[in-house]
Amino acid sequence: MVRINLKPTSYAWLEQLVRFGPYIITGLLFVILPLLVPLYLQSMLSKVLIFAIFALSLNLIWGYTGLMSLGHAAYFGMGAYTSAILVTHYGIENFWISSACSILMAGLLAAVFGIIALRVSGLYFLLVTLALGQLVYYVAVAWEPMTGGMNGIIGIPRPDLGIPGFTWNATYFYFFVLLALIICFFLLYRMVKSPFGHALQGIRESETRMRVLGYNTWLYKYIAFIVGGLFAGVAGVLFSYFLGVVGPGQASVTTSTIVLLIVIIGSTRVFWGPVIGAVVVVLLEYFASLYAPARWPLILGGVFVISVMFLRGGISLNLLRLWGRVGYQYGSAKG
């Protein structure tokens, strides 16, 4: 939220360092880590980043606007499928063209679904978004000629950036996705700090009050919904290149559930919360796949229950509070 700094002191630089330290360190970590880590783990890191983008997109409509959607994977799947179809069926290999189209398709889907879903609120909004998401899933399963049915689409090559002589490896791909995350993070951050973003939070707190203050709240929710869909589409496109295959699971309620978990674990109240959530959940999934693959839904469910009952506000919020206390020693009053 907005803060006015009224008294800069001579220790301001130290204060800034303490405040921004963790962010800088984390940022450096994201850049250095893949170089330190064995190759087979690098792909897991890419997955973290992709789901971070996905989760940030959900948090825009959920954490900031207050709209919990049970079908956000629909746009993720739309982005993934469109990208896969354009590349494998229609031979549109150029990454820039195919990804732009795919992201737009995801946004278009959100535009259509948004009109339907925003006619209702609360419980019914939840159910409608669930149903709409499932519709996409069933279309993906049934429209075999286009989507490959239950088997999906396979053989998606690495993106063709149009750079002559460039070949991919896992590390390059990681940095490619990292760049995408940085761009998305930056764009979403600006949006959230803007008057538009503040209005979204006002709507979350009290839509009645916002209306009476002169805001066309439906329009705000609708735009947020579409933007959320667009960025989910970005994540979907990246995922299709990451995995090389796309299946109906990408649009299923299971994927919608996982991204929900990522957001609540990370925190809906902190902008970068979803990124932490992605780290935690993808790591969990990785360890589960090593030691108890058949029990992953059990672990997933358990983490949900624990998050709701005990981890109020998410990891990031609690981290911030902790850091706020530490920072206080150095004179910065607000964490």
Next chain:
Amino acid sequence: MDLLVINLLNGISFGMILFLFAMGLSITLGVMGVLNLTHGALFMIGGFVGLSVVNAGGNFWLAVLLGGITAGLVGLAMEWLFLRRLYRQLDDQVLLTLGLVYILGNIALWIYGGRVKIFRPPSLLASPIAIGDYTFPLYRLALIAIGVVAFIGLWWLIERTRIGAIIRAGMDNREMATGLGVNYPLACSAVFTLGAFVGGFAGSLATPVIGVVFTMSLDILLYALIVVVVGGPGSVLGTLVGALIIGVIDAFGKALIQDFAMFTMYIVLIIMLLVKPAGILGRKQV
């Protein structure tokens, strides 16, 4: 013509199952304002417990009863441990109950494996009866009869007894109902448990007809949600009407179109939510 009757009877018997199952959801939603996504898992638990009892040599009716009781106990545990702390926090209810669905589904997979299982109806009801050129299972007719009896019982309980009146009052105004001299939270727990029992009972009864499998929780829940939305939360008659309508639509849909089921049901749900969220006979706007 015979085929028409058969599909109609199929639809009505399935509708009766849905009615029993959806009642639990309807009351919980209407009374406690809680969206309990695990209700589908209770249906599944009823089916699996029934299966275990029958496989252990138990009597059919005992199996069905135990299925219901187990589901009732699980429901009670869930309500007591988790749901009563989340009154009116919709987001949290959804997340929590979703998590429980995954846990329960995976446990079912662990214990029973991944394939659809059924057990046979009692030999008394096993023989088919003839309708025109076709045969129709007597068991399904028995389901219809059970449904009617259950409807009368539940309707009487909700609409005609003091407990029912207090519950209905609580649907409209929880604070007031608490002041009526009855331990309202206890009444809520009792009603919730009854709903869970009936839901599990329905799951058990349904197993000879539709089988039981670890993935069914959310699918059957969807049917119940449509029923509750169509019929209106909190209304016994509404739930029956809604269940019969959905059951019949489902039966005819499956007979006419190949890959009918879920896709069309989701579209029905969306249309109902947009057009008439309070249902046909609904008494409460959620």
Next chain:
Amino acid sequence: MEALKVEGLSKDFGGVHAARDVSFSVEAGEHLAIIGPNGAGKTTLFNLLSGQLTATAGRVYLFGQDITRMPTHRRVDLGLARSFQLTTLFLNLTVLDNTLLALQGTQPSRFQMFRSATAYKHLFTKAQELLDSMDLWEKKDDLVQAISYGEQRKLEIALSLASEPKLLLLDEPSTGLTATESADIISMIRNLGSDITVIIVAHDMDLVFGVAERIIVLHYGEIIAEGTPEEISADSKVKEIYMGGEETTGNAQSS
């Protein structure tokens, strides 16, 4: 110049007539009070005026424009503003953030998606003025849920003034406030003068008589009396249904 004209306004909730054929008008700059026993339909009337509810019959004109079917935010564009009986503030945001959001509501910048909100310095200055006038500036960084009830009520009114409205609807502005706080509200409303048309719904007779130039009395959704404060206090009908119960409905005057 009529600020507000209401013609035959009715609201029917499937059998419950919350408003029946209500007609009245308010001149620009006038201060009007609407009173009536609990359940008389006062808040319903406000909801019809601000757009929270749609009328089943009748028309509403704001400065000559038919706003009967207009959504709330467009009415605000035309100069309407409202405060609520039940505090409707952004509890999890700071006092300052509440005010900034309110000020931004009628600004074109509210659709800005990329520039930071902190770039709009003039809004900060206005927020300071507004909060100062309510003695709330010291609490600017406090979360609304942490400030006292009286301060919340003052903020509620401050927010409704943020858009520099031409017609202000205040719903029970002094309910639950101490005598001193109520007196503050009374003088604040008085000071608005004839620049703003004010309609108040209130139970507090001190407030009503301290502020109103004209009073309308509602009962079961109908207007049963209309006139100057002197006329109303002398009206026998009104005395019968409302004033007679003043001891039981009055707020804390002796505390």
